[in-house]
Amino acid sequence: MPELPEVETVRRGLTPVLEGATLSRVTVRRPDLRFPFPENFAQRLEGATVLRIDRRAKYLLLRLSTGETWITHLGMTGRFTLDGDPTGQFEDEVPTGGKHEHFVACADLGGRLTRLGYADARRFGFMGLIPTDEVEAHPWFNHLGPEPLGNQFSGAHLIEAFAGRKQNIKVSLLDQTIVAGLGNIYVCEALYRSGISPLTAAGKVTKPRLNRLATEVRHVLDDAIRAGGSTLKDFANVEGGQGYFQHSFDVYGREGQPCRTEACTGTIARIVQGGRSTFYCPRCQK
Incomplete structure (x- = not known):
């Protein structure tokens, strides 16, 4: 299972491409991972701009312009992939991924399009959408101790x-x-x-x-x-x-x-x- 350094590595890899980008062409290819995807998940992500990407413990938190935060836990085999389009546009459909890719979207950052995929062979990962002002009180987070790289840990x-x-x-x-x-x-x-x-x-x-x-x-x-x-x-x-x-x-x-x-x-x-x-x-x- 990816631990804190691996999740932080993913966060740092996503940040230059997704922060400030607007999401489009969101496709969810199955109803669930470990848990069901949030209701109307694709529709709620469509048109949203990613304001910031944070990490809390082993979770990725993508703060959205809609007032919600997109939460992802990678589980054991979850993996985000990025596929840039050098021409700045995808012709016809977004390129397809492998058989274990369950989520795909386009990220538009100033006209530069990037294909964002999420694959998870064992499907132990999960995603959620939580109102940003309720994240800290959510059961996934309200019990967590301090971050080991944060100022509260000593x-x-x-x-x-x-x-x-x-x-x-x-x-x-x-x-x-x-x-x-x-x-x-x-x-x-x-x-x-x-x-x-x-x-x-x-x-x-x-x-x-x-x-x-x-x-x-x-x-x-x-x-x-x-x-x-x-x-x-x-x-x-x-x-x-x-x-x-x-x-x-x-x-x-x-x-x-x-x-x-x-x-x-x-x-x-x-x-x-x-x-x-x-x-x-x-x-x-x-």
């Missing part, structure tokens, strides 16, 4: 959130009410960089370690975004390219391989926590 926040918490710190960091958007890959990497065992109860981690953890969470996410995210199986950016951060993993997916910490003789181990694989160095992460 060591102090983790110290307060984890006080007295007996659950292990790995699973605690995946709790979206504590930190919004963190996923399995980047939690493993941040804990390794911080020297914290994923088995430790969150409330037992010292304040200095939590301060360092907050810093390393930011660093690992920034590093991943600069690399275009991680492509393990399905993820691709809007141009169809892959992310490259998977080549920089210190622990994730490296079970049985040597620890990369200098002078460490440990071997990366894999355990299961909360139904998900955790990778760590038992020697470095005490």
Whole structure:
């Protein structure tokens, strides 16, 4: 499933083409993805101008001139694609996509037309239209904690959130009410960089370690975004390219391989926590 860096990569890829563009020729090719498309979805998007594209946790939020916000969650295999038309116009029909493409539209930015497609082989993604002034109160968002790259996220926040918490710190960091958007890959990497065992109860981690953890969470996410995210199986950016951060993993997916910490003789181990694989160095992460 795309995690925060992958969704942010998609947002940055869509922004130059869609912000300020007017949508037209919107076509929805099936009634649902994970959930049904909103009622009259195509008609409500037709003629709307995209004012801004934001990201909240693992959601994309396209703010529209109609007063609504178009919400998209990529699920496991959701993918936006862009196909520019160098002549500035599409003759006849908009070019067609593959069999798993369920949504298509044209975006007109100052006469430059771009075909926007959304494909989703497993259909675990979903889309919604919510009045913009009601987004924060919507059930998809009203429970979310601070953004890990935002000003509200810090060591102090983790110290307060984890006080007295007996659950292990790995699973605690995946709790979206504590930190919004963190996923399995980047939690493993941040804990390794911080020297914290994923088995430790969150409330037992010292304040200095939590301060360092907050810093390393930011660093690992920034590093991943600069690399275009991680492509393990399905993820691709809007141009169809892959992310490259998977080549920089210190622990994730490296079970049985040597620890990369200098002078460490440990071997990366894999355990299961909360139904998900955790990778760590038992020697470095005490």
